[in-house]
Amino acid sequence: MAAPTRKAAIVGGNRIPFARSNGAYARASNQDMLTATLDGLVARFGLQGQQVGEVVAGAVLKHARDFNLTRESVLGSRLSAATPAYDVQQACGTGLEAAVLVANKIALGQIESGIAGGTDTTSDAPVAVNEDLRRVLMELNRAKTVQQRLKALAGLRPGQLAPEIPRNAEPRTGLAMGDHAAITAREWEIGREEQDELTVRSHQALAAAYDRGFFDDLVTPFLGLSRDANLRPDTSVEKLAKLKPVFGQGEGATMTAGNSTPLTDGASAVLLASDEWAAERDLPVLAHLVDAQTAAVDYVHGGEGLLMAPAYAVPVLLERNGLTLQDFDFYEVHEAFASTVLATLKAWESPAFCKEKLGLDAPLGSIDRSKLNVNGSSLAAGHPFAATGGRIVATLAKLLHEAGPGKRGLISICAAGGQGVVAILES
Amino acid sequence: MSDWYRDFANSGVGTTITKQLGLPRPAVLRRHEPGQPLLPGPAVVGSAGEGRLRDELTRLLRDAGVTVVSPATVDGGTDGDRLAAVLLDATGLTGPADLAAAHDFLAPAVKRLAPSGRVLVLADPPADAASPAQAAARQALDGLVRSLAKELRGGATANLVQVPLGAEASLAGPVRFFLSGRAAYVDGQVLTVTAADVPAGEDRERPLTGKVAVVTGAARGIGAAIAKVLSRDGAHVVAVDVPAAGEQLAQVANEIGGTAVALDITGADAGTRLAQQLIARHGGVDVVVHNAGITRDKLLVNMDAARWNSVMAVNLQAQLDITQALLDTEGALKPGARVISVSSQSGIAGNRGQTNYAASKAGIIGMVRAWAPEFARRGATINAVAPGFIVTEMTAKMPLGTREVGSRLNSLQQGGLPVDVAETIAFLAQPGSAGVNGQVVRVCGQSVLGA
Amino acid sequence: MARTVLDAAPAMPALFARAALTARGRGGDLPDTRLARVGVTADPAQLADYARVCRFPLSDALPLTFPHVLAFPLQVALMTDRAFPLALPGLVHVRNRIEADRPIGVGEALDLEVWAERFATHRSGATVDLCASVSAGGAEVWRSRSTYLARGASAPEGAPASDVDVEVGALERPAAQWRVPDDAGRRYAKVSGDVNPIHLSGLTAKAFGFKRAIAHGMWVKARALAALSGRLPDAVAVDVAFRKPLFLPSTVTLSTEEAGGGWDLAVRNATAGTEHLIGTVRPT
Known part of the structure; x- marks a missing residue:
C-alpha cells in the first residue's frame, strides 16, 4: 500500500564556525566536531535526552576507527542514546544527500523527526600506512606458520615507512579537483575578474550576514572560534588580483587560492521533522524540502567537467516540479570554486549546451544574480566537504522563512566523482 | 574558587590558631539542598506589643515541619536544642517603650541561636505609622536588626520584613526564604512586602514547575x-x-x-x-x-x-x-x-x-x-x-x-x-x-x- | 613446422641471461618453430597482483592483456633460441594488437601457442611479429601480435615493409593523469615475469643504451585499458603503437575519445606532450 507522502519541514540548523585547515580545530576529530554540532542543535531546540527518528551524517575523509561515526557522535551527545544513526558519503554532496534521506523517510512516515549532518577535517585526516607496508602487515596477519611469517616479513623495505597522505585528487583521473575545475573554466571561458568579483561578493555577503546576526541561531562557536576563519570582510578585487593562479596552466590560468575554496574543518547539522512533530513541540518550521535530484557526469571519458553534474540535475528537477529556472527567490549554488558557479550559470544560459547536453529546446536562461548566495557561500565560509550541505540547507531555510511564506529556493551542490545534488526548498 | 581561609579556619588546627590569634572565623554557611527541611532545628516566635502575625507565623512554621518552642522555655533555659530561628512579631509596636519587649525576647533567644541560625523580625513600615512615636519605634527596628546582624557569628543572619496592614497574605514566601538555606548570604536586609494575590498550593520543592x-x-x-x-x-x-x-x-x-x-x-x-x-x-x-x-x-x-x-x-x-x-x-x-x-x-x-x-x-x-x-x-x-x-x-x-x-x-x-x-x-x-x-x-x- | 609443447613456463631470468650471452652471431630467416603449452590456468595470486599493478578490477574474467603474460615466456624462449635471427637485447616493442572473441574466465584451462612471422623491412632496421594464440575448449578465443623492431638489422631479401602505425583521432582532452613512479618497471616485472633489464633500474637500462629505466609498453597498454574498464566490448581488438619510451619516473596523461564504436587512446607526457602510446579499441 502506498502511503500518502508529506513534505518534511526544516526546523532549524546548527554548525560550528568553519576553520581553516590546521587552524583552530587542528586537534579536533570529525567525531568531536559532529558531537559539538549536535549538542549545539540540542541546546537550541531543547532536545536534551530526546529521541529523534534518525541521525544521518557522514564525512568524506574518514578514519577506519570512525566506521560508525554518526552513531558514536550521537552517543557522545545530549540526544537520547536510543537515537539510531547511520553514515552516508556522497563527497561534497554528503550533507545535502543526508538531508534528502531524512526528508524522504519523514515524507514516507517512517520517522517523525531526524537530524542530517556532515563533518570533515583536513587537519585530522586519516593517514594510511604505505600501501606496500599495509600488504606486508596483512600478509603477516594471515600467516599461520613461522615460515609464512618470515616470508611475509621479508617483504619489508625501509621506504615503506613513508605514510600515505590523502590527496585531494580524483582517483580515476589523478587530477586535483582544482585542475578539473580549471579545465572547465577554460572550456567555458570564465575570466579571472568575474571569478574574483564573485569571491568578493561572497565574503562581503557572509560578513554582512554575520553582522546582522543572521547566523546567531545557526552557528555555535567551537574551540574559541565564533566566525568562519576563512572570512575576509575586507577583501577586494584589487587584493585578489595580486594572487598567482594555482590551478590550470599557462596564460589562461585564472584560478587562485582566493577564488577557490581552501581546505577547511567543520561540521553542520539540520533538524528536520514532520509539521506535526514540530507543532507538538512549538518548534518553528522554516521551510519544507520539496524535492531533490542527483545527477552524475562522465568526467573521465565523456568529456564533461568534473563539477558540472548540477547543470544536468537542475533541469530534471525543474521539469518534474513544473518550474523554470527563474521561479526562485533564492539560489544557493555551492562555491567549490568561483569558476564552477560561473560555468554552471553559463551552461544554463547556453543554447548549445542546453540543446546538445540537456536535450532542451530552449536554454534554461539566466538568473537574477542578486538572488544568488545572498548570505555568502563556500568561498567565504570555507568548505568542509560533508558539512557544506547542512550549512546551505539551514541558511536557505532561514532566508526563506525571513522572506515570508510561499518563497522558493534552489540548492545546487557539485561533488567529487562528477556528481551533483540539487534540491528545492519552500517556505 | 574555594575559600581557602574559611576552610582553614574550620579545620582542626585552623580553629585553634584563628581563635588564639583573634582572627575572623568565617563559618560554613547553611545552603539549600533539595529535600532539606526548612530549618534544621526548632524555632521560637516572640512578640513585642500586641502583634497580629504571631499565630500566622507559628502555623507557617508548623506546616513546614518546624518544632516551635515557647519563649518561656527559651528564657533562662540552657537545655534542649539550640534554636535554628528566632522570629519576632513587632507589628504591635506603639512607641519606643514597646521595644523593651523586643529586647527581652531577643537577648536570651539569640544567645541560644545555632550556627547559620536566623533572626527574622516582622514589623509595619514606619511610613504607615499612626504617630511619630510609632514611626520611631518601627524605624528603630532597622537599627536593631542591622546591628544584631553584625553581632551574630557562625553564619547566622538577621533580617527585617516590613508587612503593611493588609499585606499579611504576602508574608509566607518571604518568611520561608529568609529562614531557609536559600538566603544564606542575605544578611542585615530590610524587605517590604505589599498586598497581592498570592496563589495557593505552591510546590515547595519545585515552585517554578511549568514556568x-x-x-x-x-x-x-x-x-x-x-x-x-x-x-x-x-x-x-x-x-x-x-x-x-x-x-x-x-x-x-x-x-x-x-x-x-x-x-x-x-x-x-x-x-x-x-x-x-x-x-x-x-x-x-x-x-x-x-x-x-x-x-x-x-x-x-x-x-x-x-x-x-x-x-x-x-x-x-x-x-x-x-x-x-x-x-x-x-x-x-x-x-x-x-x-x-x-x-x-x-x-x-x-x-x-x-x-x-x-x-x-x-x-x-x-x-x-x-x-x-x-x-x-x-x-x-x-x-x-x-x-x-x-x-x-x-x-x-x-x-x-x-x-x-x-x-x-x-x-x-x-x-x-x-x-x-x-x-x-x-x-x-x-x-x-x-x-x-x-x-x-x-x-x-x-x-x-x-x- | 616444428611444434614443441612445454610442460611449464620457461624461467625468464635464465632466458634473458642466455639471450644476452648469445646475442652475437645471429642471422638468417625466422625459424618455423611453434612453442605451446596446454591446459594452463591463471594463478589467482599472480592475477591479483597483476590486476593491482595495472589497476584492473579483480573479477572472474581475465584482464584483456593477461593472456599475454601467460604467452610471453614462450615468446621469449622462442626468441632466445639460437635459431632466432635477431638478438633479444635491443629489440624494441613497437606495436601490439590483441583480439579477444569473448572474455576468458579465470578458471578456464587454456592452450597457448606462440610463433614468429612477418620478418619485415623497417626504415631503421627490421621488424618481426611474435604471435600468440589462446584457445579454450578447442576453440581460439584470444590472439595477439607483438611487433618488435631490431635497429640496424636487415630483413631477408624480398621481405615486406613493416606495418607499425596506428591511426587515431586528435585526442585533445586528457581524461586522466598518472604519476608513474620510478619503480613502475620493477613492479610490473614482478607480476608479469618480464624482467628485461631496460625496465628494472637506471643502471641496467643504461647498459642497453637508455638514459633511464623505461616503463613496459604492455603495462602502459594494460593500464590504459584498465581505465576503460566496464566500457570495452566483449569481442574486441585493441591495437596500439608504442612511440617514444616512457622514462621513469614520469607524469603522463591518458586521453580517450569514442571512435568507431570503441575508443581511441593516447598516453603522452603531461608537460612535454611526447607521445608514448596511441591506440584504438574496436569491437569485432
Whole structure:
C-alpha cells in the first residue's frame, strides 16, 4: 500500500564556525566536531535526552576507527542514546544527500523527526600506512606458520615507512579537483575578474550576514572560534588580483587560492521533522524540502567537467516540479570554486549546451544574480566537504522563512566523482 | 574558587590558631539542598506589643515541619536544642517603650541561636505609622536588626520584613526564604512586602514547575548559576548570551535541559526577536532575569566614550529595551510574570574606577522602582538583586590581597557564591513572592560598603 | 613446422641471461618453430597482483592483456633460441594488437601457442611479429601480435615493409593523469615475469643504451585499458603503437575519445606532450 507522502519541514540548523585547515580545530576529530554540532542543535531546540527518528551524517575523509561515526557522535551527545544513526558519503554532496534521506523517510512516515549532518577535517585526516607496508602487515596477519611469517616479513623495505597522505585528487583521473575545475573554466571561458568579483561578493555577503546576526541561531562557536576563519570582510578585487593562479596552466590560468575554496574543518547539522512533530513541540518550521535530484557526469571519458553534474540535475528537477529556472527567490549554488558557479550559470544560459547536453529546446536562461548566495557561500565560509550541505540547507531555510511564506529556493551542490545534488526548498 | 581561609579556619588546627590569634572565623554557611527541611532545628516566635502575625507565623512554621518552642522555655533555659530561628512579631509596636519587649525576647533567644541560625523580625513600615512615636519605634527596628546582624557569628543572619496592614497574605514566601538555606548570604536586609494575590498550593520543592524563565548572560558565572537554580526549581530555562559565548551557553542549556538562544541584547531588534521567540517556542515567558552585564573599569577622567557607552548599553539600556519590548508584545509576558534585574553593590555604594558600571547598576534600581506600579497592575512584579562580593571566575583573577579584603568586608566574613545570588532570584521568581515588588534585595552578607 | 609443447613456463631470468650471452652471431630467416603449452590456468595470486599493478578490477574474467603474460615466456624462449635471427637485447616493442572473441574466465584451462612471422623491412632496421594464440575448449578465443623492431638489422631479401602505425583521432582532452613512479618497471616485472633489464633500474637500462629505466609498453597498454574498464566490448581488438619510451619516473596523461564504436587512446607526457602510446579499441 502506498502511503500518502508529506513534505518534511526544516526546523532549524546548527554548525560550528568553519576553520581553516590546521587552524583552530587542528586537534579536533570529525567525531568531536559532529558531537559539538549536535549538542549545539540540542541546546537550541531543547532536545536534551530526546529521541529523534534518525541521525544521518557522514564525512568524506574518514578514519577506519570512525566506521560508525554518526552513531558514536550521537552517543557522545545530549540526544537520547536510543537515537539510531547511520553514515552516508556522497563527497561534497554528503550533507545535502543526508538531508534528502531524512526528508524522504519523514515524507514516507517512517520517522517523525531526524537530524542530517556532515563533518570533515583536513587537519585530522586519516593517514594510511604505505600501501606496500599495509600488504606486508596483512600478509603477516594471515600467516599461520613461522615460515609464512618470515616470508611475509621479508617483504619489508625501509621506504615503506613513508605514510600515505590523502590527496585531494580524483582517483580515476589523478587530477586535483582544482585542475578539473580549471579545465572547465577554460572550456567555458570564465575570466579571472568575474571569478574574483564573485569571491568578493561572497565574503562581503557572509560578513554582512554575520553582522546582522543572521547566523546567531545557526552557528555555535567551537574551540574559541565564533566566525568562519576563512572570512575576509575586507577583501577586494584589487587584493585578489595580486594572487598567482594555482590551478590550470599557462596564460589562461585564472584560478587562485582566493577564488577557490581552501581546505577547511567543520561540521553542520539540520533538524528536520514532520509539521506535526514540530507543532507538538512549538518548534518553528522554516521551510519544507520539496524535492531533490542527483545527477552524475562522465568526467573521465565523456568529456564533461568534473563539477558540472548540477547543470544536468537542475533541469530534471525543474521539469518534474513544473518550474523554470527563474521561479526562485533564492539560489544557493555551492562555491567549490568561483569558476564552477560561473560555468554552471553559463551552461544554463547556453543554447548549445542546453540543446546538445540537456536535450532542451530552449536554454534554461539566466538568473537574477542578486538572488544568488545572498548570505555568502563556500568561498567565504570555507568548505568542509560533508558539512557544506547542512550549512546551505539551514541558511536557505532561514532566508526563506525571513522572506515570508510561499518563497522558493534552489540548492545546487557539485561533488567529487562528477556528481551533483540539487534540491528545492519552500517556505 | 574555594575559600581557602574559611576552610582553614574550620579545620582542626585552623580553629585553634584563628581563635588564639583573634582572627575572623568565617563559618560554613547553611545552603539549600533539595529535600532539606526548612530549618534544621526548632524555632521560637516572640512578640513585642500586641502583634497580629504571631499565630500566622507559628502555623507557617508548623506546616513546614518546624518544632516551635515557647519563649518561656527559651528564657533562662540552657537545655534542649539550640534554636535554628528566632522570629519576632513587632507589628504591635506603639512607641519606643514597646521595644523593651523586643529586647527581652531577643537577648536570651539569640544567645541560644545555632550556627547559620536566623533572626527574622516582622514589623509595619514606619511610613504607615499612626504617630511619630510609632514611626520611631518601627524605624528603630532597622537599627536593631542591622546591628544584631553584625553581632551574630557562625553564619547566622538577621533580617527585617516590613508587612503593611493588609499585606499579611504576602508574608509566607518571604518568611520561608529568609529562614531557609536559600538566603544564606542575605544578611542585615530590610524587605517590604505589599498586598497581592498570592496563589495557593505552591510546590515547595519545585515552585517554578511549568514556568518558562529567560536568563540573559547565562553562559557562565552568576548567569549560569541562575539558570541552574531556576531549572532545579522546575522552570524551563531559555538561556541567552552573546553569539560568541555560544559554546558555553549550549553546555549550560544542555546540562539543565533548557534552550540556548544566541542573541546580542544590545541589538536594535533584540527585544522583539526575543519576545517573538518566547511566544512562538514557549507560549510566552513567566520569569525574566536580566543578568547580562559587562565591566569596562577606568577612572572617570581616563574613561573613553566607548567604555562608558558599552557598559550603559549592555547593563542598563538593554534591560529597559527588552523589558519594554516584552511589555509591548502581546502574549510575551505571561500572567503573574516576574522580572528580576541584577544590580550590584557598586550601584549602591559606588566603587572606584566603576563610574560607568555603578551608574548602570544604580540606574537599574531606579528602573525597577519606577516600573513596579505598572507591574503590580498587571499582577506581575519587578525587583532587583544587588550582589556584593561574589566569588566567580572574574574575582578569581583579582590580586590575592584585594580579593581577600573584598571577601571579608561583610558580617559573614566571606564572599558569597553565585548560587546565593541565584537562590535570591529564584525566590523572587516564585509565585509565592507575588507581594514582593519594586524591591532591591542585596546578596552581600551585610557588606560594610553602602550599608 | 616444428611444434614443441612445454610442460611449464620457461624461467625468464635464465632466458634473458642466455639471450644476452648469445646475442652475437645471429642471422638468417625466422625459424618455423611453434612453442605451446596446454591446459594452463591463471594463478589467482599472480592475477591479483597483476590486476593491482595495472589497476584492473579483480573479477572472474581475465584482464584483456593477461593472456599475454601467460604467452610471453614462450615468446621469449622462442626468441632466445639460437635459431632466432635477431638478438633479444635491443629489440624494441613497437606495436601490439590483441583480439579477444569473448572474455576468458579465470578458471578456464587454456592452450597457448606462440610463433614468429612477418620478418619485415623497417626504415631503421627490421621488424618481426611474435604471435600468440589462446584457445579454450578447442576453440581460439584470444590472439595477439607483438611487433618488435631490431635497429640496424636487415630483413631477408624480398621481405615486406613493416606495418607499425596506428591511426587515431586528435585526442585533445586528457581524461586522466598518472604519476608513474620510478619503480613502475620493477613492479610490473614482478607480476608479469618480464624482467628485461631496460625496465628494472637506471643502471641496467643504461647498459642497453637508455638514459633511464623505461616503463613496459604492455603495462602502459594494460593500464590504459584498465581505465576503460566496464566500457570495452566483449569481442574486441585493441591495437596500439608504442612511440617514444616512457622514462621513469614520469607524469603522463591518458586521453580517450569514442571512435568507431570503441575508443581511441593516447598516453603522452603531461608537460612535454611526447607521445608514448596511441591506440584504438574496436569491437569485432
